[in-house]
Amino acid sequence: GAGVSQTPSNKVTEKGKYVELRCDPISGHTALYWYRQSLGQGPEFLIYFQGTGAADDSGLPNDRFFAVRPEGSVSTLKIQRTERGDSAVYLCASSAGSSLLNTEAFFGQGTRLTVV
Amino acid sequence: AQKITQTQPGMFVQEKEAVTLDCTYDTSDQSYGLFWYKQPSSGEMIFLIYQGSYDEQNATEGRYSLNFQKARKSANLVISASQLGDSAMYFCAMRTYSTLTFGKGTMLLVSP
Numbered sequence: 722g723a724g725v726s727q728t729p730s731n732k733v734t735e736k737g738k739y740v741e742l743r744c745d746p747i748s749g750h751t752a753l754y755w756y757r758q759s760l761g762q763g764p765e766f767l768i769y770f771q772g773t774g775a776a777d778d779s780g781l782p783n784d785r786f787f788a789v790r791p792e793g794s795v796s797t798l799k800i801q802r803t804e805r806g807d808s809a810v811y812l813c814a815s816s817a818g819s820s821l822l823n824t825e826a827f828f829g830q831g832t833r834l835t836v837v
Numbered sequence: 838a839q840k841i842t843q844t845q846p847g848m849f850v851q852e853k854e855a856v857t858l859d860c861t862y863d864t865s866d867q868s869y870g871l872f873w874y875k876q877p878s879s880g881e882m883i884f885l886i887y888q889g890s891y892d893e894q895n896a897t898e899g900r901y902s903l904n905f906q907k908a909r910k911s912a913n914l915v916i917s918a919s920q921l922g923d924s925a926m927y928f929c930a931m932r933t934y935s936t937l938t939f940g941k942g943t944m945l946l947v948s949p
Binding site for chain 2 (some may be wrong): 735754756761762763764765766769775776810812814816822823824825827828830
């Protein structure tokens, strides 16, 4: 596809369950970001990948959150033992390499996670 | 650490008038890029305009212009001739070699 694709678009899960959120970036984009956005708030940074490696994971709130990008394209955000406070829209964005500061990040439509 | 501050939670403007949305930033990096994004109620993030830290001229894109004052670390967005379709959340963001950081946003409402 031409844009950033996130699946699923909506996910409802029970408290305590494990979830995986997928992001398929624009082909050739080496930089990939994950954000969490609550209603009326700005995107909260979670993790940044440059290629296969996590260049900055300082935004992950705790050890229940983990993300991978094994082949440098698709990324999966994994949340263990979900809590109601994890409910939010999870946004993924990709852009050309980090050395190109003038390239904008392209966002997916997000995954709306609801923990009940 | 990088920080973006948007001090206006909400702004109101009448159609056809201009409006300025404020953004200040903090970074110790010498090289960085500043971006503005629009997020309508549909939730998509739409890129509007970019300003590089070494750019001497203010960026313009159609009705959008960026008032860049490097010494004050501000990057305000100016929307000229507001339209009803401009009603949305607006986010200022800063990209460095290590991350892309967003502000909390400003909700703009354009009235007829």
